[in-house]
Amino acid sequence: MLLPEAVEALSALAHEHRLAVFRLIIRAGAGGLPAGEIARELDVLPNTLSSHLTILGHAGLIQSRRNGRSVIYSADYNGMRTLLGFLVADCCDGHPEICAPLAEVAQSCCASE
Amino acid sequence: MLLPEAVEALSALAHEHRLAVFRLIIRAGAGGLPAGEIARELDVLPNTLSSHLTILGHAGLIQSRRNGRSVIYSADYNGMRTLLGFLVADCCDGHPEICAPLAEVAQSCCASE
């Protein structure tokens, strides 16, 4: 991942509603959520939400598939992983004070699975 | 960390120059870098850089101390750790496909220290 792509992904998440949308979608798991339900849940107008979803999608953080009249949005785990990897990479240049605790967090939460 | 603070930190990093500044400062280690050197390195006007540094500082990602005529900026490891923790926390709700690989990355880079 290059810096411009990282900036795009960070910009996508750097918005109150979009970050909330992303977290909601991540927690929904592989099944994802229809746009309408997200709009209702977060009290955002459907057309406004649509533009937010487009931005998150273009940044590689979410994916969409159509199901009947609904469009289902789900997390792009690979995109999120790439972004986190990019951010973490900076601390690996001799600065374990950041990523050592992070390793614990990531490990402990995954171990519980 | 609450959502608004996360948005502020993400917004601070969601800018080509600011992200570059942050990475440069992180790699500089605890010694940090004077504002002027950062400006020269990234070819940004001193006053423009100053506003970027203020934004990163207010977001809790960097710190500053004065040394003579220079102002030295260094990374706020705790702030960065908090942001990464916030982002990773989302995947811990039963989605190890994100944080499992992240745990490896974080662990391997810290192990080499």
Next chain:
DNA sequence: TCGAAATTTCGACTATACACGAAATAACAA
């Protein structure tokens, strides 16, 4: 085929972010 539901696209308005020149402030040396 007609109408309703779900979502997106379009166009316009407003607010905010960004960059820059000029001036102010802080520290130090002569």
Next chain:
DNA sequence: TTGTTATTTCGTGTATAGTCGAAATTTCGA
């Protein structure tokens, strides 16, 4: 004190992001 270096603050112009209403599109049931 005077001048110089390093940095910040201020004011302004411009570009970009965000929001919304209205209309278009897609899908499906009656």
